[in-house]
Every structure is written in structure tokens, then in C-alpha cells.
Amino acid sequence: MEWRNIYRGLLMGISDLIPGVSGGTIALILGIYDRLLSAISGFFSREWKKQLLFLIPLGVGIGTALLLFSRLIDYLLTYHIVPTQFFFIGLVLGVLPFLSREAGMARNFGPLHYVILAAVGISLAATAFLSPAESEPIRELNATNAPGLFFAGWLGSMAMLLPGISGSFVLLLLGAYSTAIAALSDLNLPIIAVIGAGVGVGFIISSKVIHYLLSRIPTVMYAIIIGLIAGSVFVIFPGLPGDFLTGLISLITFLAGLALTAIIGREGKSLDIR
Secondary structure (H helix, E strand, O other): OOOOHHHHHHHHHHHHOOOOOOHHHHHHHHOOHHHHHHHHHOOOOOOHHHHHHHHHHHHHHHHHHHHHHHHHHHHHHHHOHHHHHHHHHHHHHHHHHHHHHHHOHHHHOOHHHHHHHHHHHHHHHHHHHOOOOOOOOOOOOOOOOHHHHHHHHHHHHHHHHOOOOOHHHHHHHHOOHHHHHHHHHHOOHHHHHHHHHHHHHHHHHHHHHHHHHHHHOHHHHHHHHHHHHHHHHHHHOOOOOOOHHHHHHHHHHHHHHHHHHHHHHHHHOOOOOO
């Protein structure tokens, strides 16, 4: 059992609670992205026991983070959104130098790759102007809302696996984010089960697709992933701080995010996505 994955899962779970931040980005920083895709896509293979040794502690960490930190994240985003978002901007920007080095951009990228990178980044940044469809959280499961929550979990999980795309932001756009956070905070097991089932199905299907594309067209996928991560900064950006103290705290949290990327990236050593 890979017990180190518990703390890795904690980091991924915390990031997935933030609209605009991707657990896939954290997996990249930690150097386990390719292993994660292989484990999920190989869950129904003959080596399923081996995959479980990797996935179970990771899942324990993610689940623990979702249960323990949902209220804290909700508090920070309600009362301290600017410093919190600047922390995650630092975290996201910190991965770009690592990723560009692994991609060998100067050596491997041609004009087409830069066009793809820019197009993907601009497209994701444009989602910052979309109006979330948030409403009052659903607290009672029934036959009418269950299918929508299931597919929201499905689409959210597909986004979680792609660095730069936030599963929470997808839930926000679908109007299911407040429901998911409320269900985690209140331990509403029926709603958690339905959204969780959608997440599980989405993980299995999307991991196979992403893994296949990474093996076939790795340089194009590097361009897409770098574009997604760069574009996500515009989604996270909360605007300039309104006063000096908030600005100073935001600068500190931004630098802390950069530093944390460097620290946890040392263990990964290589952002292996192939």
C-alpha cells in the first residue's frame, strides 16, 4: 500500500474544493499524473489489485480533505477570497516552469503547438466571464434531481483529471457546487452517493481517453495542458486587492503558493505525464 498517497490525496482534495483549481495540477506537481491515469484506467484490468494499492490511500486522502476542509474552504472563500485565490494563483503559476521544462518547449514546440496552447488558454480564460448557474443547495434527493446530480459529478470528475480545469468550477457552472458543498458539510449521504457515482464513472472513462491521447500525441497534449493551466489563472483571479493590508496578505499568500509548488515538486522530481 502506497501510504504516501494519503497526503498527496489531501492536497488534491483541497485543491478540488476551490472553483478554478484542478486536482490534476497538483498531481502534476507531485509527479504522479501518469501513474494516476494508469491506475484509474487499469482498475478493471488483470492488475486491479496493484492499482488498488495506489488508489485506496489516494482516495482516503481526497475523501478526508473533502470532509474536513469543505467548511474551511467555504469560510475562506466567503470572508478571505482575495488572499485565498492569490495563494492558488501562486500554486498554479509555480507549475508552469516545471511543465515547460518537461515538455522541452524550445526544442519540441512548433508554431502549431503554440497556436493550440494560446487557443486553449484563451478559451478557458473566457469561462471567467460566464455566469454561474448557482441556486439554493438541494438537500433532498428525488427522481427528478438525481440524474442531474449524477451527470454533474460525471462532468466534474472529467474536469478534475485535466490539469487547469477545475471540477468545482464545472459544478459551479452547472449549478451543483453549493449542493455538493452542503452535502459534504452536512454528511448528506444520498446526495454524496449520487454525485460520487457520477464522479467514479467519469474518472474511469476520461482517464482512458486522456491516457490514450498522451501516448499518441504527447507534444500536442503538453500544449493543451500548459494552455489549460495558464488559462486557469484568469479564472481564479479575484481582481486587485482593495486596500494595502489585503494586498500585502495577498502577496504573502501568492509567494507561499509559489514556494509550496517548489517544495512538493521536489518529491515528484519530474512532471511525468507520459
